[in-house]
Amino acid sequence: MGKPQDRRQRETLARDDERRRNIVGTARELIYDKNLAVGSAPVERILKPHSWVPTSNAFSDRLGPLGFNIFRALVVDLLHEFEIGVWKSLFTHLLRIILAHDKSLIHELDRRYRQIPTFGQATIRKFSANSSEMKRMAARNFEDLLQCSIPVFDCLLPEPHNTIVLKLLFTMAHWHGLAKLRMHSDLTLDIMDLVTSAVGQQFREFKAKVCAAYTTRELNREVESRTRRHARQASKQNGARKGKQGALNHGQRTKVFNFQTYKFHALGDYVSTIRRYGTSDSYSSEPGELEHRSPKASYRRTDRKFFVRQLTRIERRQTRIRRVGDRIVHRPHIEITELARSPDVHHHIGLTQKHPIHIGSYLRLHEGDPAIKVLIAPKSTSIDYSSFGQDCPYFEIVSDFEDIRLRSHVTRASLISVDSTSPVSVATPDPSGYVTNVSGRRPYDVRRAQDVINPRTSHCNIMVLRAENDMGPRGHRFIYGKVLGIYHTNVIFIGVGMIDYTPIRMEFLWVRWYEPIDRISTWDTSTMDRVRFPPMADEHSFDFLDPTDVLRGCHIIPSFARKRRRPDGSGLSACAGDKDDWCAYYVNRFVDRDMLMRFHFGLGVGHTYSHHRTLQAESHDECLAGFEHNVQDLGDDEEVESHDEDEEEDNSNCDRDELPEQEFGSSSESLSSEFHEMYDSDLELDYEN
Missing domain, CATH: 1.10.287 (Helix Hairpins)
Known part of the structure; x- marks a missing residue:
């Protein structure tokens, strides 16, 4: 699958002509007229060379003379062919290999899956206690296993088998994400075509080098x-x-790995099917499979005896209630809950001020905490004052426990500050849900989506466009942060241009930044981005951020192979919660299709920030050339020294990866001239998406 010969055979052998219909007719005569078995030798001699079955198709018989090809009418089925087909088969054999290598590692695999944080409303669910047993799993569960598989399988097998398995998992997740896109272009289909070839090549390498090294049962x-x-x-x-x-x-x-199946062979038909009939969600069997929930849920309401009649009555009753609800005319009114769910706003932060915190009291309570230094005197922050009509590049908080005031430095000679006669308080979350920041975004397919950011849960990570002065090596498009708090404060601006003393609401996030490990993870390297927390003494560890700069929430998975930073569970900062830090983290670019297209920079139609000409690459040929070397082995990572003497002992057990700095070579960075003409050259960056 994926070789040039396979591509030619898919075009030349899939022919529905008179010869095929005559051969099938001859086989049916042997079965029905001469009473031979379907699997008898005479029937097999006729059909087996062509892999045909003795089935007469009405469409082929009636429309065949008019040019209809029945083979083109057979669309792909991603759910059954890949998610519970090829991927389930591969996952099962990986479990066999792990058991053959070391039986105790299967418990480590289950432990790692249990520690993966959830994401979204139902994007990544909580994994079961024993994922290796695969009990009561649906296709969506196997999809989650694939999307989070790389951090789990990392270093479970020795080299070079570990590298081969990780590259195969990366390519499988990449192919799966492209196959489920709800919006395709010629560029994305060309990329998917090359990834399909890479899947076939890496499966053959996995079979020859990894499977042959273990006796699996x-x-x-x-x-x-x-x-x-x-x-x-x-x-x-x-x-x-x-x-x-x-x-x-x-x-x-003894059990050997077999990928010579129809489900694996069908992977080569996805690109041509999508080009011919549209995206795979249009003809997926998933909606029908999901509809099984309805009768199963209603069945519990029956007496299990005359359930057919009772299920019918339940369905009719639900339909009537739904129609009554559709006829009710609701008066248009605005509520907080409606504002939070509105797709037109970039984000929503609760309005309640029931539990204010005075800055001075907060600083006294957490005096000595390394995370509080951002509250004392940060050099600069990422909060933009343009919404207030002022030209203020940054602000800083001057710490004086007797007199605390928020000062804003502007380019003009005026000073805008909080009136010193009024206390400065920061409203904090209350248990009713003000802690959650509902961030709206525009996905790649130009629909609407929302992320819920909650600092008290694992849904606290965000991604922001990287600026030139941000930390980390060049080439990374995004920077990532952990939200420690979501706040708003009421400020009164005084000075030149002041109108009155009406308080103005200012919203901001308290963020602990991740720093990228010195590795440029591109599509041709088949590796995911890895990040870590910098030392808390670093000036870039903590910062304030304008919520409008947040692109979306992201899924950060610990690098389990590199262990925790502090195994004893003792941390330096209660505010930062560093007692649970890991030495490294993976940025899961396969968590959903929108995140996947963020890393195919410039190919997401809804990602307008990536359409500026200065951010686009040179040519479509370079975009596709990166996948030709997709199966080359990567070198072992090198260790680098810690950046902070105070935390050198804590980081001694954490290996730091470093590669020579190189230009950003992502395959998705290169776009064709056709894509350049699609967007206007004067388009500015849009941070609301």
């Missing part, structure tokens, strides 16, 4: 399933008692 669940199946067959032939005794003698059999 059946999993316990496979043995149990086989014994139950044999018991049922034996009970029908020789009686239940004899069959049960015979089934108990079965043990674990």
Whole structure:
């Protein structure tokens, strides 16, 4: 699959002509007229060379003479062919390999999956206690396993097998994300075509180098399933008692990895099918499978006896109630909950001020905390005052426990500050939900989406466009941060241009930044970006951020192979919560399709910030050339020294990766001249998306 010969055969052999219909007709005559079995030798001699079946198709018989090709009418099925097909088969064999290498590692795999944080409303759900058992799993659960698989499988196998497995998982997740896009272009389909070839190449490498090195056997669940199946067959032939005794003698059999299946072969048809019929969500079997929930949920309300009639009545009753609700005319009125759910606003922060915190009292309470230094005297912040009509590049808080005032430096000779006669308070969240920042965004497909940012949960990570003066090596498009608090304060601006003493609401985020590890992770390297927390003494560790600069929430997964920074659980800052820090983290670019297109910079139609000409790359050929070297092995990471003497002991067990600085070579960075003409050259960056 993916080779040039395979591409030619898909075009030349998928022909619905008179010859095919005659051969199928001959096979049907042998079966129905001469009473031969479907699998008999005469029938197999006719059909097996072409992999056909003795099935007569009405569309082919009636419309074939008019040019209709039945093979083109057979669309792909991503749910059954990939998510619970190819990926489930690969995941199962990876479990066999881990058991063959070291049986104790299967518990480490389950432990890592349990520690993965959730994301979104239902994007990444909480994993079960034993993911390796694969009990009561649907396709959505296997999808989550794939999207979070790289941090879990990292370093479970020795080199070079570890690198081969991680590259295969990366390519599988990349292909899966492209296949589920709800908006495609010629560029994304060209990329997916090359990724499809990479999938076939890396599967063959995995089979030749990794699978051949281990003697794998059946999993316990496979043995149990086989014994139950044999018991049922034996009970029908020789009686239940004899069959049960015979089934108990079965043990674990040797199991080899087989990807010579139709489901794997069908992966090569996705690009052509999407070009012909549109995106895969238009003809996916997932909506029908999800509809199974409705009768199952209603079945519990029946008496399990006359359930058909009762299910019908329940459905009719629900329909009537829904129609009554549609006829009710609601008066237009604005409420806080409606504002929070409005797709037209970039973000929403609660309005309540029931639990204010005085800055002076807060500083006294946390005196000595390294995270509080950003409240005392930051050099600059990322809060923009343009919404207030003032030209203020930054602000700083001067700490004086007796006299605390918020000062704003402007380019003009005037000073805008908070009136010193009034106390400065920062409104903090209350238990009713003000802690959550509902951030609106425009996904790649120009729809509307919202992220909920909550500092008290794992949904506290955000991503922001990287500026030239941001920390980290060049080439990274984004920077990432952990939100420690979501606040607003009422300020009164005085000085030149002052109108009155009406307080103005100012919103800001308290952020602890991640710093990228010195590695440029591009599509051709088949690695995800890795970040870490810088030393808290670093001037760039903490900052204030304007909520309008937030692009969206992001999924940060710990690098389990590099352990925790402080195994004893003792931290330096209660505000930052550094006692739970890991030495490194992965930025999950496969968590959803919108995040995937963020890293294909410039290809997301809804990502208007990436359409500026100065941010686009040179040519479409370079965009696709990066995938040609997709299976080259990466070198081992080198260790680098810690940046802070105070935390040198804490970071001694954490390996730091460093590669020579290089230009940003992402495949998605290169766009064709056709894509340049799609957008106006004067388009400015839009931070609201």
